[in-house]
Amino acid sequence: MLAFVVRRFLTALLSVLLASVVVFGALLAVPGDPATVILGMNASPAAREALSRQLGLDRPPVERYLAWLGGAVRGDLGESLNYDRPVAGLIGERLRVSVPLAVGAALVACLIALPLGVFAALRRGTFWDPLVTSLSQVGAAIPSFWLGLLFILYFAVELRWLPASGFVPFGQDPVRWLRSLVLPVLALGLGQAAVMTRMTRAAMLEVLSQDFVRTARAKGVAQRGVVFKHALRNAMVTIVTILGISLSNVFIGSIVIEQVFALPGLGRLALTAIGTRDFPLLQGEVLLYAATIVGLGFLVDVSYGLLDPRIRYE
Amino acid sequence: MSDASDGPAVAPAAGAPRRRTRRVRRRYNLWLGAFLIGTIVAGALLGLVWSPYPPNAIDFSAQLQPPSAAHPLGTDHFGRDLLSRLLFGARSTLYVGFIAVGIALVAGTLLGAVAGFVGGAVDEVVMRLVDVLYAFPAILMALLLAAVYKPGTLTAMAAIGIATVPIFARVARAGVLATKESDFVEAARALGMGEGRLLWRHVMPGAVGPLVVQASLSLAVAVLAEAALSFLGLGTPPDVPSWGNMLREAQGFLAMSPYPALVPGLAIVWTVLGWSLLGDGLRDLLDPRTA
């Protein structure tokens, strides 16, 4: 078991490292540099040079990357070229927004999808199944940002129930914090719910068709008993995969949602970082993102190993 | 950009009581999906040779009009005919989707098939590389590409394509792994068939089914992805109508007229639904357990 975990961990680490190299390379290839963007249109060449030197942009690329890497390993993600503040701090601030958004959306998705998916699987052959499936098909086809716009138009502008945009920190006012997150979480979560409903249903069907279920049924165990004791536990593997996929999808989808609802989250920070060629900031974010995805994948793999001993010994 | 699929190649259950409704439903998926996509393709083809108005023809005397005899779907803020733009946009949407998924299909299958077939260290290395791609947010990739070259159709295709490679690699690899141990492959090998030929002629065909299904599902995702990228301003340029573009421009005028936003939005839903249903239907069709 230990060897399995260690191997998975090392490959995860490698993935993250490679991602950071790719980003660095891409930023180098891109026209424009932080000094230019900071100084704007009417800046003199002398001013730009001075700022370049100040920001350390004149050192050779390999040296800059290694310097960053050395710092990152020690936990120091460097300073943002644009904001003049530690990257870790900036990212931390944005996590306050992105984490509740992502977790909230994933939760909404799960709370809707798991029961519905199981239900549809159990009610196979009746009209409930195609109904749920069709609804989730259509739901998955709706762009989440479009949904967000419609929500804003209706709930914020028309009805004035909820704010149209902006984020209120929890520490400042918990009630308004909650209200500022309702629409974005719903816009993001409902789309995810549709996708996950179908996944859950498929996973449940897969499990329900397996021999041990038929055996249990044949033995006369009550339907509900079958479902909850055996099927669900075995479906956990797939469900955990689904959760992992859902969380990573949600991170991606949140960039657009943050744009629509003007939430100061990680997605918009990344957009700004690219726009201002802020290498340390972007690297920090990509590192975080890659680490999260890979970390989630790793956790999923490990839980496979825990849940299904057959996998451990591959 | 959510994954509109049920997950890679998860086959529906066999053995549950076969009822008429299931067989009907299987057909329903496939035919409905085919119909939806068919209309889009027809629209795109039509748009190639004819449209009521040139899609970019500006007419300030007809701004933001609701559907009428002159403009069956209404007009946008420049007075451009929405139907004409819809037809042209079908082309852009399909084009971006096909090319992006095409890239992913070819590259991903190559990587996954080789990894699965050869196995061992090659398998590990290739799949780790694939994992890196998977861990990399596609939107960031699109942004970086857009900055290096210019925002446009090409970068959108490349970004979506590259981001979809991991999925195809995994499906191809799974498909290859499933067949490579089977008896007829052993037999062919015993008869002296070369490894390459073996891979191509005997092992790959087993993977084709899931790949086709995945292609259809990924096309659904690609349409949504293009819309999202265009919404962020990274998709097709302003003088090339695409549905994502149209949505982006329609936002500011929602209060004045809902049609510029409704028309492309519904078209997107229609197309994504079409590809998903088609993919599901194909999966039902090709799954040996239910055929």
Place this chain on the structure above:
Amino acid sequence: MRKTAKAFKVALAALLLAAGVAAAQDPEPVSGGHVVVAITAEPPGWDPSASTSQEIPRVVYDNVLQGLVRFDRTGEIVPALATSWETSEDGLTWTFHLREGVRFHDGSDFDAEDVVEKFTRAADPESGHTNSQYYEAIESVEAIDPLTVAFHLSRPSSSLLYNLARPDSVINPAGKADTQRTQPIGTGAFRFAEYVPGSHVRLERFEDYWEEGLPYLDSAEFRIISDANARFAALQAGDIDMIAVALLPEQFQQVLANPDLKGTQGSATAEITMALNNAREPLNDKRVRQAITHAIDKNAIVQGALFGLGTVIGTHMSPAENYYIDLTDTYPYDPERAKQLLAEAGYPNGFRVRFELPEPYAIERRTGEVIAQQLAQVGIEVELSVVEWATWLERIFLGGDYDMTIIGHSEPRDINVYANPSYYYHYDNPRIAELLAEAEAARTQEEATAKYQEIARIIAEDAVNVWVLSAPYLVAAKQDVYGFWTDQPTPSINLVRVYRAR
């Protein structure tokens, strides 16, 4: 729901009239209150002398940071930290008398030392201070006594006072120039209290402000909302109180129709300029540039695409600038003439050209799209593309590598760029530099103005660029907000005299 552009314009006129009548009876200023204003982007830092981003002065000019003189809401140059000034006979020495008893936000006193340090730095091209050309005539700055400063010039400069009113010329406490980017300290009515990147800037009343009774507001928040639709939705939903930048014409319509909001339309100094690369074929041929100008129907753009909000211009000047001259008739809309000129220049069937639009600017992009269509009518095939901002700055603006592009030049009185052959237009005409020098040396403002207008005529005649329109200044606010600037003689969302009253 048959709405056409024409109906909009009638409604617009009627509502503006009503708004005008209502404005005539503003209530008395009330002390206290808070205002939330939306801004579109956050600049890299808040020091106007470190970056030329126009977002900076919008937030800090006069609100937080002040210079010796400043613009009032009509564009007049009025005293700020200097109460009066004289010029010597030969025009080479300017003596400024500084205001007494002024404090900086950090508690230190304002005196001549701060002025000397600031302008010595400004005049030094190596220091990294923005726009060193504005201070190029300054040889040295001398503190005569703590409340008197003398500027010694190398040559007379008619533009000095104007430049001293610009946002670049705001004064920071001596020794604190480096921290101004993150923590701007000035003498303005508000302290820069808090900046949360990606979210907002908070200003708070400065109790020791030198103008009695001001500011009215206790505090203000500039909230960063980069998406135009999210911004507007926030205003409509009541989350924010005012939008005073980048309000789109179609949004303005809705504001006027909304009884909870009011809208004002004033003048600004932004010329939406379609830049032509004068060094590249076929744009290096004056006839081609003339043809392009003739092919563009500026009125249709303003009336159709921008719902009548904007003023057509014919050179690099806005009606709000006091040296303005109307040259819109130089090459009026005439597609037939355009085709003729193209044929003469050797392009009877037109030609292909690339037109690059800057991603963040909606008005420019929209204008560009219409222009592309109009050019197609005379046979010029335009390949449109949208370019990301950093790339636009690097490749097009700094690198000069483009065919045609379009951008709003919002810096007031910036016609001097035409004297610089390496500016991205690649326009090389030594006469411009001569005229500029003559303007600088002029002894009266009238003389100087005449020179600037001569420059304007020359560049219009040469069709260096196509100056499409001067963008209007549109403000939308809740009904109870008063006292904001309705014009933009310089980019500034001035809150000093803003108050809330029922």
